[in-house]
Amino acid sequence: MQVAILTIGDELLAGRTTNTNASWLAEKITDRGGAIRRILTIPDDRALIADTVAAWSERFDAVVVTGGLGGTPDDVTLESVAAGLERDLVVVPAVREQILEKGRKLREERPEFFEEYELEFDIDAAASLPEGARPIVTDAGWSPGCVIENVYVFAGIPAEMKAMFETVETEFSGDVVSETVYTPAPEGSLRTVLEGVDEQFDVSVGSYPQSEDRLGRLRVTGNNEETVEAAAAWIRERVETGEPSESN
Incomplete structure (x- = not known):
């Protein structure tokens, strides 16, 4: 929609x-x-x-x-x-x-x-x-x-x-699903991963700067839940990950 x-x-x-x-x-x-x-x-x-x-x-x-x-x-x-x-x-x-x-x-x-x-x-x-x-x-x-x-x-x-x-x-409904990967890696170091996931999967990935807990966000979005999950898992295998604090 x-x-x-x-x-x-x-x-x-x-x-x-x-x-x-x-x-x-x-x-x-x-x-x-x-x-x-x-x-x-x-x-x-x-x-x-x-x-x-x-x-x-x-x-x-x-x-x-x-x-x-x-x-x-x-x-x-x-x-x-x-x-x-x-x-x-x-x-x-x-x-x-x-x-x-x-x-x-x-x-x-x-x-x-x-x-x-x-x-x-x-x-x-x-x-x-x-x-x-x-x-x-x-x-x-x-x-x-x-x-x-x-x-x-x-x-x-x-x-x-x-x-x-x-x-x-x-x-208001639709088929769009998303999953977020949190990483302490600086945004400038993620170019290879972002290009790679774009080539491997039919998803879009948004990269967002680090927040107060020093974690950046990679938001994976697509129309197929299994594809989104696979793309997020592919990213996690290639970047350092972290968990956000409850306040974030």
Whole structure:
């Protein structure tokens, strides 16, 4: 499964917010056997979002989008995705009722919250999704995410994004498997081994620098578990290996 991840937000590009969503999603999807082929961060630019989603939805098996969802003026993700897929935004009655019910419960539980703050929240805007979309509603946030064709739209707030992904994670799967070999050998000394394993096996090998425990990583990836295991064993026979500390 070839997957692309698109994170949206001016605050991400300005460095005011750390983009943990992309790395979390990439790890989760990779663990399920999917292959991440693109990760891109773009601003809250309606035309750019629409163009990117339109192009990627045709190029990849799945496109994961995270960004501002909801009924405030700066939440442009859903309307931009809808434009990219040539869909109208429509109010989904069931979603609207769910949002209203959440509001009623919050008002009962925390009446002082409504007394202290003058809330400006467009219910219809928050309950609007691209026509034909499958809603993703969770208890973690107010506004829903959704699935349209092969495009998955999640909230930008990490806790809400994770809750949304967990409702559809079984839809991300593939045959990609990997195994990691840890070695204290400096990266520059591994060229012969890396070239050799590439010639011997149908796998790809990524070499990553030494971490705090002075161990580098050779990550062997392929579509066949037996081939990956054989390639990792071949590497271990030719390089000094080690075991990472629990903190790593």
